[in-house]
Amino acid sequence: MSVASVFPKLERLLPEVSKPIQYVGGELGAVVKDWDAATVRWVLSYPDAYEVGLPNQGVQILYEVLNEQADVLAERTYAVWPDLEALMRKHAVPQFTVDTHRPVRAFDLFGISFATELGYTNMLTMLDLAGIPLDSRDRDETHPIVIAGGHAAFNPEPIADFIDAAVLGDGEEAVLEITAIVRDWKAEGCPGGRDELLLRLARTESVYVPRFYDVDYLPDGRIQRVVPNRADVPFRVHKRTTMDLDAWPYPKKPLVPLAETVHExxxxxxxxxxxxxxxxxxxxxxxxxxxxxxxxxxxxxxxxxxxxxxxxxxxxxxxxxxxxxxxxxxxxxxxxxxxxxxxxxxxxxxxxxxxxxxxxxxxxxxxxRTGLTFAPEGGSERIRRVINKMVSEEDLIRTVVTAYSNGWRQVKLYFMCGLPTETDEDVLQIARLAHEVIKAGRAATGSKDIRCTVSIGGFVPKPHTPFQWAAMCSPEVIDNRLKLLKQAINSDRSLGRAIGYRYHDGQPSLIEGLLSRGDRRVGAVIRRVWEDGGRFDGWSEHFSFQRWVDAAAEVLPQFGVDLDWYTTRERDENEVLPWDHLDSGLDKEWLWQDWQDALSEYEQxxxxxxxxxxxxxxxxxxxxxxxxxxxxxxxxxxxxxxxxxxxx
Amino acid sequence: MSRTKPQPEGGQAPVVQRVRLRYAKRGPMRFTSHRDFARAFERAILRANVPIAYSQGFTPHPKVSYASAAPTGVASEAEYVEIGLRERADPRELVWALDAALSPGLDILEAVEATGGSLAERIDASAWRIELPGVTANAARHAVDVFLAATEVPVERLTKQGRRTLDARGPVVRLDAPQTSDATPSEVSGVPCAILDLVVRQVTPSVRPDDVLSGLRVAADLELPVPPRATRLAQGVLTPQGELVDPLAADRDAAVIGAPPP
Incomplete structure (x- = not known):
């Protein structure tokens, strides 16, 4: 049965929204296939605005790999801005694909690629607009299987209630295997319904189906264990690795948008x-x-x-x-x-x-020669040993001076703030470094026409890294260090004039930290924030720190934990981490040893x-x-x- | 690929031929903004291997200049662009090559070699057709009569600089609401759909179909239940008889049809 395009309904709304071209499709490289001729139908998404989502390499690669299969159809959908969301709700227009404007709900599989956890609220908007129940347990055979991928899928526990499955690692071969399983299941007449299909996916040992795992908690709030609740479901799910990139030369036909996007x-x-x-x-x-x-x-x-x-x-x-x-x-x-x-x-x-x-x-x-960017990441030699960024101050200054001497006028230096063991002094070293760079650059070029920009972001500890056990700094500490740094940069007015300073305050990082290392209980916070209007959390003009703090305060006490417990608390060696059953290949003992090496400032x-x-x-x-x-x-x-x- | 051909030392190759093209923005592609079209067109030039000339300097720009573009959301059968080439090309082949390199709906319709003057001096007015789904022809005709009877119809438009007021009546040369039209309404059949034929002189700030519709609302309370669909049908110089002179006509008459192959 063919599925009708919602474009006639959407078209009437487009004159009223900003940048309507982003919802129209028609890009070079876009593939439009016959719905009825396809046996397996995917909709792929990067859960952000079109201008950010379209250039995403992961989505483009999988889109092309899937559409090269004769009986497979893949289309794309992106997060709609709040102006269109309001109109779609008012006029009952569902979440649609940009390729043919078919409703997302009509597809077999809905793959969402998460580069950042801040896209979680946008996923809920897309599901809701699509008419797909937010809770995966409320879905039936008429709804797509919702699969998360991308780096954030290495700890999908905070969105475990909302997704049906997650794939860790490279997607090229994984999507083809999943397609084959769905194709066979449909050809057999969908035996056992949605549950059977998810079970078949889980048995591959490389598709994580959260509902087949139970999480038990200790009285103090930590996780006691995560175990399968079904026979034949593996204790650990392994990441996928595509070997021989020459055999996968994608994208061959990149999507070329009509709308302006972040990477052209x-x-x-x-x-x-x-x-x-x-x-x-x-x-x-x-x-x-x-x-x-x-x-x-x-x-x-x-x-x-x-x-x-x-x-x-x-x-x-x-x-x-x-x-x-x-x-x-x-x-x-x-x-x-x-x-x-x-x-x-x-x-x-x-x-x-x-x-x-x-x-x-x-x-x-x-x-x-406009600008060059370097990332020393840490201001002091000491902190660079902690993070294993092996750059000496001598190297850095020599490199930057070479750039100035060869005609570059502008150098950007990228740093982080809030790193484990960091003190005010480590951050203030950034100012000294920037001063040295300008002094040496002026001496080498004999010109005052050189500039350096210090760009500084908040550190967020991530799963499957040696810093997965680390405590985050509170936003107050971060903001104070950033303020001290600014003063130190401007303490010498002659040098300070040549130094630009860009920073992000500490609040969004704390929420990213909550979502990165959260467990299933954090799902209730995400849902509460979304119900409260949370959208586009990766955009500073849409992000509300207070909304997240309020939701966490409302939802988490019932579990005996709070926002600080997830973020500013250091974990010990024996704590069961929410993602321990998800195998990135890294040996947990090696990660712990590397964490200890970091604390003793030992490089690897x-x-x-x-x-x-x-x-x-x-x-x-x-x-x-x-x-x-x-x-x-x-x-x-x-x-x-x-x-x-x-x-x- | 000629993209890899070295440029002469010290600069870009000079322009040896100027070509003027007419293109259309149709269907969903009417939602492209002018900037969107410009990016797509410059990529199409590269895809089609058009021997475009570049400006001098550290950031050379392709030699492309646009005549006044239809607003975002408005379709057009008569948009114009002029390109400068570093090697001669057959205008007919340029039409095929560029049209194939653009998304369907952005359609290159014709090309002629420029023989002098500028596109800008050959365009001072536009003809538009506006479909008004859900509006009866009688209601439209009444509103048009009221509008045309006024000497001035001030309307507000939201611009980047804030709200500004302009006169929607002054530049309107012609506005008709024909009782019957052989144009097929684009909306669901069974719903009335009035058609407006509009000719507007190009002034600064420009008066666009939106502004005229605002004028019909302000002057005669014409409300639109569904967003209208406007299409630019022609641009050109207005004759005393109220006709528009095709801006490519002068070049077409002067040019040897079908330039020698490059």
Whole structure:
């Protein structure tokens, strides 16, 4: 039975909302398939506004992988802004896909990718607008299976009531396996209903179905244990790892939006995973091991991606892009290929060393040298040893001075505040460092026309990291340190004038902390906040700290816990953490040892260049480091067709 | 790919040909803003491998200039853009290549080589058709009569600078509500749908279909139960007879049809 588009109803509302084009679809790269010809139908979402959600690489990759299957259809939906939400409720227009404006409720599977926990309230809006019961137990065979993915899915316990399942790790192969299970179940006539389907998914050991696990609590509020309540359901659920990125060269046909979005570029992941071992970095911990994409595949993807999309910028993405074993040849090869073409190349996420300046010079050949960003993360040498960010002050100053000497006028330095063991003095060192940078830069260039921006964010301890046991600082402590830092930067007016200062106050971080390390009891807080109007919590103009504090105070006392218990409390070695039954491959004993090393300011080197330190990932996940060099080079692009591309 | 062709030392290649194009914004694509279209068009230039010329400097911009664009949410059959090329191209091939490179609904309709003057001086008025679902032709005709009888109809518009008042009547050259129309109402059949034919002189600040509808409400209490749908049908210079002169006509007459292949 075909499903009708809601566009005729939606169309009448669009003249009344801001930026209506975001709800219309019609992007290049969008795929429209015959509903009736598909046997398995997915709707994929990044639970934020279209302008943030559309460029999301995870959604784009899975969208393409799924739509390449002949009998599978995948469409997309994003969070609608409150102006449209109000009109949709008034005129009974359900949550829709942007591809064909079909109602989300009509699909078999609803996959939501969470890069941040602050998207949880938006998920509830989408479910509610879709007419899908918020509580997964109230759903039946007519509702989609709601599956969470993305980094936040490594602890989906706070949203355990709202989702049917979660997938940890890389999605390329996981979505195809889930599709196969749903296809078979439907072909057999949906035996055993929704429960049977979820059971089949859970038995794969790589799909977590929260309802099949019971959580018991100790009298003091800590978790006693998490155990399966059904036979054949595994005690632990394992993350997925896509090996051989050359075999998965997605996105091939990137989505090119008509609306303006946060990233207007063709992005290619040059490797996945990172073993630098920065202790605060959840992404680096949960995406191990390092798997490089080869220089030749990168070159082909860039050429085809640009030709398909017409983008004027290429982003070479990874968690630490300068660490690719052939990054020098990649940058110079691409720079050669696109010299004089008005295509610009960017290399985000680079480390602090002079080699980066060489790469940046290659990428900005003949172009404007606007700004470079480095992330020392900690202000003092001591705190950098705690977080395992191995950058000496000497390195940092030398790197920045090299940048100034080579024509860059603006350098941005990124730091965190509220790190474990941090004191006021550690944060004040940031001011001293910034002063030294400006002094050295002025001396080296003989010019006063150089600037440095200090950007500082709040630290949030994340699951599956050595800091998962750490106490957060209270927002008052953070805000006071940020104030002291500002004073210290401006204590020398001549230097202070050359230093920009950007910071976020401590309150949103505390809520992110609650959601990151929360357990199932936090779900009631999320629901209360949403009922109270909480939407778009990742946006400062929509986020209300008070709403979260009030909801926590209302909901949590019945469980004998509170907001502080989840955030500013340090956990001990034996505490059962809410995500202990979810296996990222990291050995919990190794994580604890790394936490102890952090406290004793002991650094851990990178296993790409030093012997394995037994974090546990490779043996438990049956994976291995995949790095070059391949020794291959990018060849000059041969002009195949110098004329207009006229359709045949 | 000509994108990789080196530019001459010290600067960008000069413009050797200017081409003027007419395009349409149709159906759901009428919700593109002018900025949205501009981004999509510049990407289409790259996708179609159009030998576009760039401005000089550290941040070279493609040589693209737009004539006054229809407002977001208003469809159009007559939008105009001029591009500067560094190599000659056949205007007919440009139409095919650019149209294929744009999303359906953003449709390139025709192209002619520019022979002088500017698009801006060939456009001083617009013709619009406005569908008013849920409004009877009689009600529309009555409102139009009241509106046209007034010498001035001040309406308010919310702009980025705040509320401003403008006269919706002055620039209106023609406004009809034909009793019968062969245009098919876009809304559900069975519901009345009045049609307005509107010609407005381009003034500053511009008076748009929205403003004229505000004027009909202010002057004659015409309420719209459902959002209207407006389409720009033509732009051009207004003749004394009230007709619009196609802004590409002068180039079309002057140009050798079908430039020599590049």
């Amino acid at each position: 570029r063709y992005a290619v992941e040059i490797f996945r995973g990172c073993t630098r071992g920065c202790r605060f970095c959840q992404a680096g911990m949960i995406t191990r091991p390092v798997r490089e994409r080869s220089i030749t595949t990168i070159g082909e993807m860039v050429a085809e991606g640009l030709e398909f999309s017409g983008f004027g910028e290429v982003g070479l993405l990874s968690l630490s892009s300068a660490d690719h074993s052939e990054i020098g040849n990649i940058c110079s090869g691409l720079a050669d290929q696109y010299q004089g073409s008005n295509v610009s190349l960017s290399l985000p996420s680079t480390r602090v060393d002079a080699f980066n300046i060489t790469l940046a010079e290659e990428l900005s050949r003949g172009g404007r 080197p990178d296993c790409r260049w030093t012997p394995c330190f037994d974090c546990g990932v490779c043996p438990s996940m049956d994976t291995e480091i995949q790095i070059g060099p391949t020794g291959k080079k990018l060849l000059p692009l041969t002009p195949v067709n110098t004329g207009l591309r006229v359709p045949s």
